[in-house]
Amino acid sequence: MAAPDTSRREYARRMNRVLDHIDAHLDAPLDLAALAELAHFSPFHFHRLFAAWMGETLGAYLQRRRLEVAAQGLTLSPDRSVLELALAVGFGSGEAFARAFKQHFGCTPSAWRAGSAARWAAYLGEQRRQLGLLPQQHRNLDQDGRATAHDDAGSFFEPPHQASELFIMDVEIKTLAPQRIAFLRYIGPYGPAITEFWYQQFTPWIEAEGLAGRPCYGIGHDDPSITPPERCRYDAAIAVGPDYQPSGAASVTELPGGLYAVAKFRGDNREIGTAWSELFREWLPASGMSCDGRPCFELYDDPDGAEEPGTGIFHCWLCIPVVKG
Known part of the structure; x- marks a missing residue:
């Protein structure tokens, strides 16, 4: 019989394999039997083991990850439509996605996107408050005080607007x-x-x-x-x-x-x-x-x-x- 520590490490490897597979296939059907096989557990036991390990059922985890990835997309990919993002995380229609999104986040996908700037500002403000830092107190993190970016061919992008001056970093592509x-x-x-x-x-x-x-x-x-x-x-x-x-x-x-x-x-x-x-x-x-x-x-x-x-x-x-x- 395996020692408890050895058994737990093996469970960790199997569960990590499942979590990584889920993130890589959010746009595809993810049924319990296939995930149980990936983890080398019987379908009968896998659902209970997953819930005990993660603190939420497999269904709840899949729904949460799909909605969180979509929420990131709404903020970081403004050119992608709500329907495109919904399909990319496995929802069959924009209506089903909108209902699930509002139930989880308390607002529609469009309202979430529209509120991205205010939400980022509030989140950053709380981080700064916890650090006890004002913008002028913070160190610069680059060598020359500029925020620039260039690609492999040497072309330059415009620097970001200066609404925030906490971190100024050279960004290279x-x-x-x-x-x-x-x-x-x-x-x-x-x-x-x-x-x-x-x-x-x-x-x-x-x-x-x-x-x-x-x-x-x-x-x-x-x-x-x-x-x-x-x-x-x-x-x-x-x-x-x-x-x-x-x-x-x-x-x-x-x-x-x-x-x-x-x-x-x-x-x-x-x-x-x-x-x-x-x-x-x-x-x-x-x-x-x-x-x-x-x-x-x-x-x-x-x-x-x-x-x-x-x-x-x-x-x-x-x-x-x-x-x-």
Whole structure:
């Protein structure tokens, strides 16, 4: 009989496989039997196991993820119609989507889109209040005080409007190669708990695996302004080769390549959430680009030198998947 810790790690790998499959196939039918087979559980037990593991039934989880992804699309992809976004997350009609959306968020999809600017402002205002920061108190995060972006050919986009001056970052458009990664998953509120997860679980694990020194990634799968804090998912990941086999609770996947907006962050762990929010609120709408369905992530390309000794300051790259137009 498997030891309790070993059994729990195996369950984590199976459930992570299901969650990742769901996110990649929100536009397709996702029936219990197929997901149970993916997790190597019997359909009879899978529904109960999923509910116990996630704290909500499979049906509730599928509905919530579809609506949250659509809500992100309404905010970040203003050129896509409500019906297009509804179909992209698996709803059969705009009417069914509108009813479900209003029941979940308390407003129509059109009202949600119209209120995006005010909602972002309120969310950022609360983040700033919690940090105790005013715009003029905040450090600049680039070298020359400008916010610019250029693509691989060297052309420039207009800088974002200056409604907010908290974070001013150079944003470069780069084509990144796909990367095979091994990861441990955390589910819960973003913020200080992720730092604890990184140092108490992820760092000891990569050292035990002999993986220290490789590029690391922090992958946030959910928008904390939309998803309830206790249900947000975050993967602490590290680059691995094609022959690596995971151990413990780790899973292996491929981080997609393609076009990304890449910005250098330097600050403490309290500030990174606000930096992400500023990029989405200020830079993205003014860039002429849209965010697609690949995950956003933080890249620590020099993990040994990512933290400045004795200061609590660290640096990384913030990477947003984008498409032109």
